[in-house]
Amino acid sequence: MPLRTLETWPHGAIMLDAQHTRFALWAPDAFYVSVELEDGKSIPMLSQADGWFEVEIKCPAGTRYRFNIDGERDVPDPASRAQASDVHGWSLVVDPLAYHWRQSNWQGRPWHEAVIYELHVGALGGYAAVEQHLPRLAELGVTAIELMPLAQFPGERNWGYDGVLPYAPHTSYGTPEQLKHLIDSAHEHGLAVILDVVYNHFGPDGNYLGQYAASFFQEDVHTPWGAGIDFERREVRDFFLDNALMWLLEYRFDGLRLDAVHAIDNPGFLQELAQRVRQQVDSGRHVWLMLENELNQASLLKHDFDAQWNDDFHNVLHVLLTGETDAYYSDFAQDPTAKLARCLGEGFIYQGDTTRHGHTRGEPSAHLPPSAFVAFLQNHDQIGNRALGERLHQLCSPQALEAATALLLLSPMIPLMFMGDEANAPEPFLFFTDHHGELAEAVREGRRNEFADFAAFHDPERRERIPDPNALSTFEQSMPTLPDAAHLQLYRELLRLRHRHIVPHLPGSVALGASVLGDSAVSARWRLGNGSVLHIDLNLSATALPHPASPHVLFQTPANHGAQLPPYSARVTLSPAGEHP
Numbered sequence: 001m002p003l004r005t006l007e008t009w010p011h012g013a014i015m016l017d018a019q020h021t022r023f024a025l026w027a028p029d030a031f032y033v034s035v036e037l038e039d040g041k042s043i044p045m046l047s048q049a050d051g052w053f054e055v056e057i058k059c060p061a062g063t064r065y066r067f068n069i070d071g072e073r074d075v076p077d078p079a080s081r082a083q084a085s086d087v088h089g090w091s092l093v094v095d096p097l098a099y100h101w102r103q104s105n106w107q108g109r110p111w112h113e114a115v116i117y118e119l120h121v122g123a124l125g126g127y128a129a130v131e132q133h134l135p136r137l138a139e140l141g142v143t144a145i146e147l148m149p150l151a152q153f154p155g156e157r158n159w160g161y162d163g164v165l166p167y168a169p170h171t172s173y174g175t176p177e178q179l180k181h182l183i184d185s186a187h188e189h190g191l192a193v194i195l196d197v198v199y200n201h202f203g204p205d206g207n208y209l210g211q212y213a214a215s216f217f218q219e220d221v222h223t224p225w226g227a228g229i230d231f232e233r234r235e236v237r238d239f240f241l242d243n244a245l246m247w248l249l250e251y252r253f254d255g256l257r258l259d260a261v262h263a264i265d266n267p268g269f270l271q272e273l274a275q276r277v278r279q280q281v282d283s284g285r286h287v288w289l290m291l292e293n294e295l296n297q298a299s300l301l302k303h304d305f306d307a308q309w310n311d312d313f314h315n316v317l318h319v320l321l322t323g324e325t326d327a328y329y330s331d332f333a334q335d336p337t338a339k340l341a342r343c344l345g346e347g348f349i350y351q352g353d354t355t356r357h358g359h360t361r362g363e364p365s366a367h368l369p370p371s372a373f374v375a376f377l378q379n380h381d382q383i384g385n386r387a388l389g390e391r392l393h394q395l396c397s398p399q400a401l402e403a404a405t406a407l408l409l410l411s412p413m414i415p416l417m418f419m420g421d422e423a424n425a426p427e428p429f430l431f432f433t434d435h436h437g438e439l440a441e442a443v444r445e446g447r448r449n450e451f452a453d454f455a456a457f458h459d460p461e462r463r464e465r466i467p468d469p470n471a472l473s474t475f476e477q478s479m480p481t482l483p484d485a486a487h488l489q490l491y492r493e494l495l496r497l498r499h500r501h502i503v504p505h506l507p508g509s510v511a512l513g514a515s516v517l518g519d520s521a522v523s524a525r526w527r528l529g530n531g532s533v534l535h536i537d538l539n540l541s542a543t544a545l546p547h548p549a550s551p552h553v554l555f556q557t558p559a560n561h562g563a564q565l566p567p568y569s570a571r572v573t574l575s576p577a578g579e580h581p
Helices: 127-131 134-140 176-188 234-250 267-280 311-322 327-332 336-346 380-384 398-410 437-453 472-477 485-505
Strands: 012-015 020-026 033-037 042-044 052-058 064-069 073-075 116-119 144-147 165-169 192-197 217-223 226-229 255-258 288-291 307-309 373-375 414-418 510-518 521-527 533-539 553-557 569-575
Touching: 020 064, 033 052, 042 052, 127 176, 134 485, 165 234, 176 192, 192 234, 192 288, 234 255, 234 267, 255 267, 267 288, 311 327, 311 336, 311 373, 311 398, 336 510, 336 521, 398 414, 398 485, 398 533, 398 553, 398 569, 485 553, 485 569, 510 533
Parallel strands: 116 144, 116 414, 144 192, 192 255, 255 288, 288 307, 307 373, 373 414
Antiparallel strands: 012 020, 020 052, 033 042, 033 064, 064 073, 217 226, 510 521, 521 533, 533 569, 553 569
16 A cells, blocks of 8 residues: 555645645535535535545635535534634644644654653643643653543543544644644653544544445444444545554654554454554654553554553552452452452453453463553543542552552553642542533433442432533543642652663563462562563552562662561562572
């Protein structure tokens, strides 16, 4: 297949030069399509093979346009590069070359150097406001920021997973040029930038594709969001493949995190996406591809993708730290200590095992390197999918959290933190949307009914107290402040140790196994690429355990254990190559 360029992407409005734009729309159910311009001009599009309509016209950047289907309805461009206002209004012609890059020689960072900071652009105030945080994140030891989805969604505020125009960065965060400026500035600080993309569904408001391209979807395939997307169709595949390439080539993102790929019933699409990206990106450039995948498909991590978000790591640690076993945590309630040991020694906990629903989940993963797993104590999901959005530091003892943080930041897995973790931000991160009318009511009631299985919300009256996702106050409560300098020091010290002693030797690392020391206590070892052995002992119980002292302690909390592993503690040792730990 030929390489894609700005001129050969088929979907949407592509500028050919400063004054001319090519418009293309796949509308197999339409008889007639025209481009409607805000100045009143209507230009018929030429019918092409396989349901395509296309036309080239004199049309500069900034022009407002939309498509008209069969003279009956106006719709936005599904591949709009920007919207003038909301998802229902005018699309904008965008010049992809208008921004002049300052860091034009940036080639990214190797994957093993990744320390990821996930953030929500809106909750931090937009692209320009996020830029203000870059110096402190770089100084802290973060090497990459990950932006929650940016695709244009209905309303002014949303987590981003209700996007309906995947090519258009949301207008409330800033312009496409401001997004590029943020990425450029991040590169200036040595920070890679990852984008969370949603290719498994469209949001519930503003998606018009079904009105003129019904075959974009498979009505006989059901997902939590409606009919599945038909990835067997070439036009549909290219719509998403070209979107991934746009973010990586035009915006110069350094990586993508693919949301909930277990809802994409087409592994061939995932493999093609990875292969297309590797073909298109310059060979000297580092580009990262990550998955969120409940199926724990280790096979996708062998060649095609760099890593998977390891929910198993979070889930079992959450059970051990908080004692909560409601809903999906019940899969980790039985013998959680042994499950944590398996996670540290083999990557996934569920490797073909049966879940609470009676389904098998996962594939064997012990053959994969530790860097194939992105570990986290919490992320947007695990905080925001709580009814009241509490953060982990509000749910467990500070000593236990400090020990777990040492495990997170010093294990050979790739660590991820969520905005505010580093400062024990007191604000919740709630689920927020900006829907209206019947949809707003459905989302509000649906949100509250989600928690009927949680013991604390069996009572319908208590569920009524769950914040309304559509209320502006729900969003405003989720905007974090970062006041806790003392907690920042913990992250700064752990990341200093990681970058100095662990990161340089991560390539070639292998897990040497993990064992149970006692209730809520484990010991795990890894051989790093230089032959040294990293050893982490973790005790999340209230009981001290006898444990041999070591002359090679890299970090411990609390300090000066001696021959003991105190309650709620971690000890990290690094033994030189050839010396038994």
